[in-house]
């Protein structure tokens with residue numbers, strides 16, 4: 025039983041084709057709670073696609089994905105979304121925040137819409153503030169997304185991904201717009217916070233330093249996931 | 259659910275959605291208002307028909323009733339409406355005595371006085387022509403609301419001598435629907451066309467506005483939906499939030515539109531710019547109708563809003579649902595139909611005129627389908643020939659927004675329809691008053707005939723009111739032979755030709771070579787004089803006189819029948835053209851039932867218009883539609899300004915000088931609109947020309963064309979100015995480039 029519960033994210037034989045190209049060709053992986061997995065691969069290899077499948081944003085042509093034991097490939101959009109809301113936190117490439125909400129309100133979204141929805145604004149504030157402090161963006165909590173810097177935006181997105189202590193965190197490192205230093209810092213912060221709350225983490229990165237902080241690194245090429253370190257050892 | 263509402267509210271008042279929200283709110287309010295007006299129009303028409311019925315005297319047409327005492331009036335069927343300076347006046351005449359409280363009067367006005375409605379009273383004071391109609395009569399009473407169809411109605415009640423022809427006893431007021439009600443099915447068909455035109459002129463801009471607003475806000479809304487979906491909201495939930503956001507704007511806005519309608523209805527008593535008035539009681543809609551209209555408009559906007567945000571993920575390139583060849587075929591068929599209509603009508607007759615509607619429909623549809631592609635071709639050709647960077651970039655940017663092109667071509671269709679409906683309205687109006695005035699002033703003198711059904715007109719009375727007129731009258735002798743009364747000079751005045759061989763003694767008039775009817779040996783003239791040995795009279799050859807004069811005996815005017823001689827006369831009058839209307843009005847003051855005939859001129863005369871209400875309805879619908887459309891354009895301008903300024907910022911970073919930037923910006927912003935505007939003007943002119951070719955009354959002056967070109971240029975300059983300021987601001991704010 026405990027073994028099963030520890031299996032936070034699992035994917036079996038996931039195949040996805042977009043247009044004419046077969047982006048994922050039977051990719052499989054399992055990530056247990058508290059484990060941090062780095063995902064690497066050349067541009068266009070399908071890393072973002074894989075994260076989208078794991079998050080239930082994209083339904084694979086074949087294969088199965090389950091989060092915390094619940095399959096998200098064999099259910100409808102409602103159930104899939106509910107699972108994502110309750111058990112996953114996402115940090116995606118590109119701007120992710122709603123332009124009309126303040127940073128604090130953006131971060132509080134998973135709490136406000138969650139099944140165990142918290143009652144009032146003050147409740148959410150009590151839960152959000154400490155996380156903002158940890159990410160050092162509490163000073164800009166009342167600002168709108170267009171009034172803050174790119175790095176602050178990314179940290180706000182991270183805060184939103186972990187605010188509800190999800191079972192799994194999926195992060196897609198932006199390849200542009202941020203310098204390596206800031207991005208590395210943000211990813212390290214994410215990994216640290218997720219580890220502290222016992223979440224499983226899959227983080228897409230191009231940065232060896234970030235990869236070094238992961239428990240395990242997988243490489244995506246030709247639609248399949250490989251484990252370079254293990255290969256190296258062998 | 260609370261979180262949904264919270265988020266919806268935030269997205270409505272948020273910076274990104276604010277502009278769209280304002281336009282949508284104004285649009286929803288206006289559309290609700292327009293819908294309520296559309297609902298109210300048939301109700302008002304019905305109520306006014308009922309009022310008209312209530313004011314109609316019930317007439318006893320039976321022979322036996324002829325000698326009964328009491329109130330008498332004329333057979334209403336003989337009253338032909340004529341407008342005076344654009345005003346339709348309902349004149350009612352009674353003789354004898356009786357209860358007229360149903361007409362809003364305490365008692366019948368005495369002979370020589372007149373009771374008038376408040377609007378007519380004002381008009382008599384301000385309008386000389388209308389004053390001429392009531393020349394020599396004192397206003398003795400004002401008609402109360404009970405006696406009016408609508409508050410601005412021009413109505414008078416006068417007392418006339420009893421014993422005039424066509425007078426019948428009145429046995430009360432208010433006809434009930436029944437077999438004796440006149441059923442006018444010609445108007446029914448016209449009303450359907452008018453309703454269709456009115457609906458299209460409101461619905462088309464409304465749909466356009468909704469489409470613009472929802473499309474413009476769609477990208478940011480779609481993005482919001484994507485983000486929420488990633489957080490873990492199902493598609494249905496994101497849809498619900500979008501719908502709630504739409505509802506937060508459109509529900510209050512529709513309610514405001516509804517409230518506005520009620521305020522307007524209670525304050526305003528006539529359609530602005532027309533004399534189509536209404537009583538508040540007739541126009542106010544029952545609560546359930548208002549509620550349904552308000553809810554329907556809210557729902558429509560909510561759905562449009564929600565659907566705009568529904569599309570998720572990357573947008574698939576739109577499939578061409580109609581191949582280009584077919585699109586061009588639709589347009590050319592439309593144009594060909596329009597051209598063919600005029601030929602067909604000339605060859606076959608006016609019955610094939612309906613093809614013009616198909617032609618207009620296909621041309622409009624084809625324009626929407628083809629115009630964007632044509633503008634793209636223009637832009638390509640332009641870009642190839644461009645010498646400056648500004649022109650190149652401008653002509654490229656001008657077609658980057660497909661939606662702007664689509665909106666532009668829809669507006670072009672509005673222009674085409676507008677020009678077409680002007681022509682149609684001109685036909686309804688029985689001609690255009692500019693056209694009519696031009697036709698009148700081309701002649702120095704205008705002849706017209708007057709028939710007096712009440713037998714009150716005599717030569718002397720006409721000349722007393724219109725001393726400068728040339729006048730000849732025609733009536734039958736006691737034996738039924740036609741006699742023309744007038745001097746040689748009078749006949750010369752009528753024909754504006756010299757009469758060779760006119761002796762001043764009785765002569766038979768002969769026109770051309772036609773053989774004249776044989777004259778009886780003796781005649782009894784109107785004044786009772788007997789003329790004998792008429793058969794040996796020398797014929798008088800006349801040219802350019804009315805055809806009815808052929809074979810008639812010309813005798814001196816002094817033999818003309820006196821008033822009430824029961825020998826009904828036709829008067830041939832010639833006046834100087836500037837005095838035409840005043841002369842008719844003055845003659846109208848002498849007799850209750852004058853019938854004027856201007857011959858072929860009447861066909862083009864807007865004063866004979868029979869459909870003022872239909873015109874007012876189209877006018878009202880067009881003005882509401884115009885405001886809605888203008889609002890849509892304003893929304894489009896605002897959004898284009900924001901988009902364009904972002905692109906220009908990119909250009910600036912590339913190092914373009916400011917002048918090139920302005921050039922690029924101007925072309926990009928208005929190039930497409932100008933192309934579309936010119937194309938639609940040409941097609942609109944084609945439609946107008948087709949109308950003119952099938953009906954000479956469909957005269958459209960150059961004014962609307964000039965107005966549209968001016969509006970196009972004005973709007974273009976405004977767009978460039980507004981967007982340029984916005985662009986400069988964002989270019990100047992170089993530090994504003996964030997993420």
Ligand SMILES: Nc1ncnc2c1ncn2[C@@H]1O[C@H](COP(=O)(O)OP(=O)(O)OP(=O)(O)O)[C@@H](O)[C@H]1O
Pocket residue numbers: 042043045047065066067068069070071072073074199572
């Ligand atoms: N919406 C789409 N429609 C069609 N093909 C797509 C779509 N999105 C991505 N692709 C294709 O799928 C492949 C994988 O894309 P993906 O975004 O997953 O790559 P990636 O590994 O994340 O690249 P990067 O490191 O640059 O972010 C690419 O070849 C891409 O062109």
Ligand SMILES: [Mg+2]
Pocket residue numbers: 071072073117196
């Ligand atoms: Mg990627």
